[in-house]
Amino acid sequence: xxxxxxxxxxxxLMFFGMSSYIDAQEVSGTITDDSGxxxxxxxxxxxxTTGSTTDFDGNYSVNASNGDTLVFSYVGYDTQEIxxxxxxxxxxxxxxxxxxxxxxxxxxxxxxTAVDTAVPVDVIDMADLATAGxxxxxxxxxxxxxxxxxxxTQTVADGTDHIDPAQLRGLGPDQVLVLVNGKRRHTSSLxxxxxxxxxxxxxxxxxxxxxxSIKRIEVLRDGAAAQYGSDAIAGVINxxxxxxxxxxxxxxxxxxxxxxNGNDHDGGTDGEKTQIDLNYxxxxxxxxxxxxxxxxxxxxxxxxxxxxxxxxxxxxxxxIEWQAYQDGFNLSDLRTDLSAIQNYASQVSHFDAxxxxxxxxxxxxxxxxxxxxxxGDQNTGILTGLDxxxxxxxxxxxxxxxxxxxxxxxxxxxxxFMGNLEIPFGDDENEAKLYAxxxxxxxxxxxxxxxxxxxxxxxRGNTLSYINGFLPNIESDIIDKSLxxxxxxxxxxxxxxxxxxWGKNTFAYNxxxxxxxxxxxxxxxxxxxxxxxxxxxxxxxxxSKFYDDVMSGLNLAFGAEYRVENFxxxxxxxxxYAKYDVNAEVETAAAAGDPTLQVTDFFGNQASAGAQVFSxxxxxxxxxxxxxxxxxxxxxxxxxxxxxLVSAAxxxxxxxxxxxxxxxxxxxxxxxxxxxxxxxxxxxGFRAPSLHQQFYSxxxxxxxxxxxxxxxxxxxxxxxxxxxxxxPKLKEETSFNASLGFTSxxxxxxxxxxxxxxxxxxxxxxxxxGNFGNPNDGSQLASIFTNLGIGQAAFFxxxxxxxxxxxxxxxxxxxNVGKGRLTNNLAATYxxxxxxxxxxxxxxxxxxxxxDNYFDEGSRVYxxxxxxRVKANLTHSLDMGDWNFxxxxxxxxxxxxxxxxxxxGHPEIGSNxxxxxxxxxxxSEAVRLTVGANNLLDVYPDELPGYLTSSNQFxxxxxxxxxGNNGRYVFGRLTFNLK
Numbered sequence: 021x022x023x024x025x026x027x028x029x030x031x032x033l034m035f036f037g038m039s040s041y042i043d044a045q046e047v048s049g050t051i052t053d054d055s056g057x058x059x060x061x062x063x064x065x066x067x068x069t070t071g072s073t074t075d076f077d078g079n080y081s082v083n084a085s086n087g088d089t090l091v092f093s094y095v096g097y098d099t100q101e102i103x104x105x106x107x108x109x110x111x112x113x114x115x116x117x118x119x120x121x122x123x124x125x126x127x128x129x130x131x132x133t134a135v136d137t138a139v140p141v142d143v144i145d146m147a148d149l150a151t152a153g154x155x156x157x158x159x160x161x162x163x164x165x166x167x168x169x170x171x172x173t174q175t176v177a178d179g180t181d182h183i184d185p186a187q188l189r190g191l192g193p194d195q196v197l198v199l200v201n202g203k204r205r206h207t208s209s210l211x212x213x214x215x216x217x218x219x220x221x222x223x224x225x226x227x228x229x230x231x232x233s234i235k236r237i238e239v240l241r242d243g244a245a246a247q248y249g250s251d252a253i254a255g256v257i258n259x260x261x262x263x264x265x266x267x268x269x270x271x272x273x274x275x276x277x278x279x280x281n282g283n284d285h286d287g288g289t290d291g292e293k294t295q296i297d298l299n300y301x302x303x304x305x306x307x308x309x310x311x312x313x314x315x316x317x318x319x320x321x322x323x324x325x326x327x328x329x330x331x332x333x334x335x336x337x338x339x340i341e342w343q344a345y346q347d348g349f350n351l352s353d354l355r356t357d358l359s360a361i362q363n364y365a366s367q368v369s370h371f372d373a374x375x376x377x378x379x380x381x382x383x384x385x386x387x388x389x390x391x392x393x394x395x396g397d398q399n400t401g402i403l404t405g406l407d408x409x410x411x412x413x414x415x416x417x418x419x420x421x422x423x424x425x426x427x428x429x430x431x432x433x434x435x436x437f438m439g440n441l442e443i444p445f446g447d448d449e450n451e452a453k454l455y456a457x458x459x460x461x462x463x464x465x466x467x468x469x470x471x472x473x474x475x476x477x478x479x480r481g482n483t484l485s486y487i488n489g490f491l492p493n494i495e496s497d498i499i500d501k502s503l504x505x506x507x508x509x510x511x512x513x514x515x516x517x518x519x520x521x522w523g524k525n526t527f528a529y530n531x532x533x534x535x536x537x538x539x540x541x542x543x544x545x546x547x548x549x550x551x552x553x554x555x556x557x558x559x560x561x562x563x564s565k566f567y568d569d570v571m572s573g574l575n576l577a578f579g580a581e582y583r584v585e586n587f588x589x590x591x592x593x594x595x596x597y598a599k600y601d602v603n604a605e606v607e608t609a610a611a612a613g614d615p616t617l618q619v620t621d622f623f624g625n626q627a628s629a630g631a632q633v634f635s636x637x638x639x640x641x642x643x644x645x646x647x648x649x650x651x652x653x654x655x656x657x658x659x660x661x662x663x664x665l666v667s668a669a670x671x672x673x674x675x676x677x678x679x680x681x682x683x684x685x686x687x688x689x690x691x692x693x694x695x696x697x698x699x700x701x702x703x704x705g706f707r708a709p710s711l712h713q714q715f716y717s718x719x720x721x722x723x724x725x726x727x728x729x730x731x732x733x734x735x736x737x738x739x740x741x742x743x744x745x746x747x748p749k750l751k752e753e754t755s756f757n758a759s760l761g762f763t764s765x766x767x768x769x770x771x772x773x774x775x776x777x778x779x780x781x782x783x784x785x786x787x788x789x790g791n792f793g794n795p796n797d798g799s800q801l802a803s804i805f806t807n808l809g810i811g812q813a814a815f816f817x818x819x820x821x822x823x824x825x826x827x828x829x830x831x832x833x834x835x836n837v838g839k840g841r842l843t844n845n846l847a848a849t850y851x852x853x854x855x856x857x858x859x860x861x862x863x864x865x866x867x868x869x870x871x872d873n874y875f876d877e878g879s880r881v882y883x884x885x886x887x888x889r890v891k892a893n894l895t896h897s898l899d900m901g902d903w904n905f906x907x908x909x910x911x912x913x914x915x916x917x918x919x920x921x922x923x924x925g926h927p928e929i930g931s932n933x934x935x936x937x938x939x940x941x942x943x944s945e946a947v948r949l950t951v952g953a954n955n956l957l958d959v960y961p962d963e964l965p966g967y968l969t970s971s972n973q974f975x976x977x978x979x980x981x982x983x984g985n986n987g988r989y990v991f992g993r994l995t996f997n998l999k
Contacts, residue, residue: 046303048107049110049111052078057074058078061073061111065090070263075997083309088104138701140241141238144239150232151271158226159227164954169188170891172184175429178494185216185217193218195252197249201258205521206554209552220879222712230437231316240258243701244703246653246704247655250752261438266303271297277291277989281960281987291989299314311442315437317436322429322430325975326426329420338412340368341487371408432465432466435461438458442455458502460502461499461500472534476489502523504520515562518560521560529592537628538619539595550591550642557583580652586646587710595630596635602617653669670685687703701758737816746865753782761774775827778828819861820875824852832845832846845895887915888913888914893909906938908936909934911933913931914930931982935956938952939952946997948995952990954991
């Protein structure tokens with residue numbers, strides 16, 4: 021493995037190191053329309069991915085040879101193709117087409133445009149968004165640009181605080197395939213097992229790719245498993261990296277949330293964010309080679325959106341502890357020293373005379389606590405249940421706000437690098453190129469869990485280590501590495517592409533500002549809780565040829581893929597997961613059965629094992645597993661006539677762990693007129709169960725009162741427990757997709773309209789079950805729990821079938837306004853996903869009446885109601901001389917929280933409109949300043965009913981979110997562009 025990594029790194033550096041030895045040859049020019057220079061025009065060498073975009077003055081440069089065809093495209097204009105015959109090519113664009121941009125995904129014909137395809141493809145040019153938009157991360161940019169895409173930062177959700185689950189068309193994060201430069205990208209190592217949309221799934225960490233490295237993003241909104249393989253049920257997101265040269269772009273963006281509800285509703289500024297981006301391209305060789313490199317640094321502070329903690333914070337014994345603590349008395353000894361307790365209790369000024377008399381008259385500690393240390397019995401004592409919160413806060417000079425949780429976005433520090441390289445070689449008849457791309461991302465996340473108050477009813481406060489309780493932190497270290505390289509060229513007019521891509525993602529958990537309850541005063545306050553990891557190697561061989569003399573054009577493509585995946589879990593340190601006895605020894609069965617060896621708080625309560633907030637992975641959870649898959653595909657796209665396009669694809673894929681699958685796709689596009697197309701597609705698809713879902717486990721060994729060991733947690737699907745519960749091994753999800761739509765251009769109005777409806781049926785969808793507990797009723801199920809030594813268990817299972825219906829609408833308009841240029845875009849989506857048929861529970865769990873736990877109500881809400889079913893955005897961009905004005909209104913439909921209302925049902929979080937406004941000014945060709953705001957009007961989601969807020973901490977839902985709960989974000993961006 022180390023040798024392989026060294027080889028990959030060596031090749032990466034070798035490719036990138038050649039830049040200082042080879043010179044460049046360029047084709048350049050100026051692109052204008054009737055009103056003057058036209059910035060943002062896409063310029064691509066036909067049949068390749070080589071290209072550029074025009075700058076603010078309409079200038080461009082691109083690596084091309086005489087005889088190459090340049091394709092010029094821009095929203096609102098007809099595409100033009102010009103054969104290169106000199107080093108200068110100037111173009112005058114003519115208004116006409118709205119979404120006519122050359123794209124790579126959805127069609128293997130390299131010159132197919134977005135409006136020519138048989139399926140809907142959004143082509144998102146990042147040039148304008150990077151300078152004018154308020155968002156700086158890939159997921160947030162897409163969330164506000166592509167209505168069918170949904171992603172938001174989560175809060176108090178363990179690892180999911182640090183990687184944003186991303187969804188397309190309301191389906192799961194693992195049902196959208198991500199490509200980079202047309203090559204499959206690896207997924208994250210994180211399994212979303214907490215209460216968030218996408219629960220039980222594994223997605224791709226899009227934020228590991230710096231937005232400044234991206235030229236454009238192509239979103240294929242249609243099932244494409246027959247073309248690209250597993251995960252493409254909802255569609256494909258293809259990220260195309262920049263390839264421009266001799267241009268240094270630098271951007272500094274800084275801002276903060278300036279909101280009425282900032283700083284726990286006191287108002288003011290929080291969530292400060294600064295990002296620095298650098299991009300530079302160097303020409304390589306005489307044939308248009310290049311290396312483009314991007315570096316990005318980001319720091320982001322937390323936001324806080326709780327209100328004053330309204331819960332019980334202190335019980336009476338805490339008040340006694342406080343007096344002893346101030347006096348320097350050993351709090352560990354206090355618990356067993358009756359006279360000391362009585363002495364310090366007499367110093368608590370807010371205890372009334374009756375309570376003082378009762379404490380003073382006690383003859384045993386058990387009378388005060390109700391806990392018998394010899395027998396383990398818990399009864400009511402003099403101090404049991406006495407809430408003294410308000411009086412004790414006054415005594416300590418504190419307020420309820422001092423005990424608030426950290427609810428809002430997590431903090432992060434992130435560094436990223438991305439590179440993209442291409443070196444052409446050979447002659448015109450045997451042209452070829454070497455290419456490579458890859459990156460490195462390091463992210464340190466900082467988030468918190470629930471506050472462990474001193475008077476916590478389950479003893480979690482551990483006042484021996486933290487007299488005021490503590491707010492535990494989950495600090496993550498996420499490292500993402502990727503490298504792709506290959507060779508492509510032509511042999512006898514066949515396009516040949518051989519590539520290898522590698523990716524690795526690790527997610528390490530470091531738990532800080534916390535304790536292991538069972539180590540009491542001697543507990544560490546920081547723990548290495550272990551890590552998840554995922555690695556993927558993919559080899560692709562692709563061939564294609566375009567026959568312009570067959571019918572009206574025929575493109576034939578076929579190829580093969582071989583992929584190896586590796587998922588692993590590394591255990592944390594012992595104290596991060598273990599439970600100890602009073603002698604600080606790992607608890608044994610004997611200790612578990614002996615109350616005198618049990619660690620408890622003053623009242624006999626115990627906490628969960630390991631580090632509070634996140635117990636570490638145990639040695640039993642550790643795993644290192646692999647699988648491989650092989651695929652063959654054929655893809656045919658034929659223009660039967662000038663009007664009628666038909667494409668068909670068939671893909672066979674075989675996995676070493678669950679077998680093979682065969683899928684197909686048939687799509688068509690018919691030109692009703694020069695300006696109107698009708699299109700549709702039918703396809704079958706699949707998603708292979710991820711290795712994470714098959715082998716992720718997180719359980720702890722606990723002993724019950726009789727000293728019997730019990731496992732509690734998530735068990736692998738191939739475990740003995742799953743077998744005895746009757747849960748079969750995971751198999752692939754299968755899908756059927758159907759879509760029908762049309763595109764219409766109205767040249768006289770510079771208007772383009774696309775409307776696409778779709779239907780997606782998924783069978784055997786994998787879900788994460790609820791927890792099953794031992795019913796202790798003498799049933800067969802109870803016997804299984806007892807024989808396995810399990811207290812609680814959860815699994816991954818092919819539990820349900822679903823159906824998704826939806827409609828996407830995109831309307832684009834371009835107009836000249838005086839000496840300015842106005843672009844208007846409206847994009848909207850409606851999607852509805854629902855479970856159909858009965859839950860597919862095992863016979864044993866069905867007989868026990870546990871189907872409602874197999875696919876519980878919370879899981880149903882996450883599936884059907886937690887993501888906006890309606891989203892739309894209306895964007896206006898006006899270029900007027902050196903000024904740019906950008907206005908966007910994004911509509912987010914209502915969602916529902918998983919909590920239950922007293923009258924039944926779930927609380928609805930109503931629809932809202934979020935407004936973004938930015939103003940940009942070009943001081944010169946090289947310097948631009950942009951200022952503006954996301955959520956200009958400081959809009960917040962609806963508040964939850966008080967009884968669902970966890971003592972006023974979750975004012976807004978932490979389970980579901982349309983657009984976050986941070987309020988207004990104000991920013992400034994200074995952009996430098998040097999050529």
